[in-house]
Amino acid sequence: MKHKIRTENLSVWYGSNQALKNINIGIYEKSITAIIGPSGCGKSTFLRALNRMIEIIDGAKVEGAVYLDGKNIYDPNIDPVDVRSRIGMVFQKPNPFPHLSIYDNVVIGLKLRGINDKDYLDKVVESSLKKVGLWEDVKDKLNEKGVNLSGGQQQRLCIARALAVNPEVILLDEPTSALDPVSALKIEDLLLELKKEYTIVLVTHNIQQAARISDYTAFLYYGELIEYDRTDILFKTPKHKLTEQYLEGRFG
Numbered sequence: 001m002k003h004k005i006r007t008e009n010l011s012v013w014y015g016s017n018q019a020l021k022n023i024n025i026g027i028y029e030k031s032i033t034a035i036i037g038p039s040g041c042g043k044s045t046f047l048r049a050l051n052r053m054i055e056i057i058d059g060a061k062v063e064g065a066v067y068l069d070g071k072n073i074y075d076p077n078i079d080p081v082d083v084r085s086r087i088g089m090v091f092q093k094p095n096p097f098p099h100l101s102i103y104d105n106v107v108i109g110l111k112l113r114g115i116n117d118k119d120y121l122d123k124v125v126e127s128s129l130k131k132v133g134l135w136e137d138v139k140d141k142l143n144e145k146g147v148n149l150s151g152g153q154q155q156r157l158c159i160a161r162a163l164a165v166n167p168e169v170i171l172l173d174e175p176t177s178a179l180d181p182v183s184a185l186k187i188e189d190l191l192l193e194l195k196k197e198y199t200i201v202l203v204t205h206n207i208q209q210a211a212r213i214s215d216y217t218a219f220l221y222y223g224e225l226i227e228y229d230r231t232d233i234l235f236k237t238p239k240h241k242l243t244e245q246y247l248e249g250r251f252g
Contacts, residue, residue: 004029004169004199005050005087009064012045012054019045021223022064027169027216032191032200034214034231036207038251042223043203047171050201051087052080068169085109088162092174094154096146096161103142105157109165128160132190152183156190169199177205188213207247211235219243 003026012020020042027033035043048054050066052073065072073083096105104111106128107121115121125142129135134156138149146157155175162170172191176184191200192213204210210217211231218228219242227234227243238244245251 001028001031003027003067004069005201006067007050007064008067010046010049010066011063012042012049013061014057015059019223020049023225025218025225025228027199027201029199030195030197031215032195032202032213033216033218034210035201035203035218035220036205036210036246037220037226038246039205040222041220043220044173046220047089047173047201047203050169050171051084051089053084053089055080085165086167087169087171088165088167090155090158090162090170090172090175093178094151094158096149096154096157098145098147100146101143102138102146102149102157105146106160106164108161113165124164128163129157131163131194132156132160133186134160150183152179152186155179155183155187159187159190159194163194163198167198169201170194171201173203174205175202176209184209207249219246221246 005027007023007025010020010023011018023046035046037043045054049062054060054062062074065074068086097108100108103125106125110121110124126135129138134153137153146154149157176187179187188209191202194200202214214231216228217231217234219226221242227238227240234243235247238247
């Protein structure tokens with residue numbers, strides 16, 4: 001398998017506070033990579049550095065490189081908007097746009113790019129909602145507001161919104177932490193299906209979730225990459241004492 005994303009000495013500061021320290025990691029194509037570690041260890045920072053969303057945060061500074069298909073996304077001539085269309089993002093709390101219909105929530109990214117062909121948008125809406133298993137539930141109420149859906153449905157709508165712009169990579173920051181267990185398992189099943197087409201990077205506090213659905217796991221601890229391996233290997237035979245202690249629940 002080849003690397004879809006590769007970081008080289010990736011470091012991030014917030015003012016004088018260094019949040020990530022020389023991260024070197026290769027994210028494999030069409031797989032699920034889980035990022036685990038205690039609160040405040042840099043997981044969300046790492047995720048945002050992978051699609052340049054980190055630049056939106058005041059005072060953030062990035063050093064090093066992030067290669068997407070071999071090209072550094074931090075190269076000065078690379079458009080961050082293009083990067084973010086290729087590397088989509090789904091957040092912890094479902095965040096459909098409150099004033100938009102289900103339909104418009106899905107295609108907002110395309111409309112912002114000036115794409116208004118109704119036939120094309122109709123196809124994208126149906127295709128994206130089918131991929132997230134929501135089409136049958138909402139096909140007769142596409143003009144209703146997205147915020148009227150249940151929490152689990154809202155999160156699937158947000159994933160459909162990310163898929164609509166045809167990304168290659170999907171970043172998810174604790175996508176099930178605000179959901180009930182049944183809805184969370186549906187999202188997990190969805191991610192297992194989506195990895196056939198997309199490269200997925202998942203930040204999770206839920207160690208069992210990482211074990212269930214990820215192919216690779218990276219353990220971060222206070223901005224440093226402590227260990228990275230195939231999930232089955234890292235969980236059964238961690239090479240680092242800190243990893244072992246975290247997996248055993250001794251801190252976190």
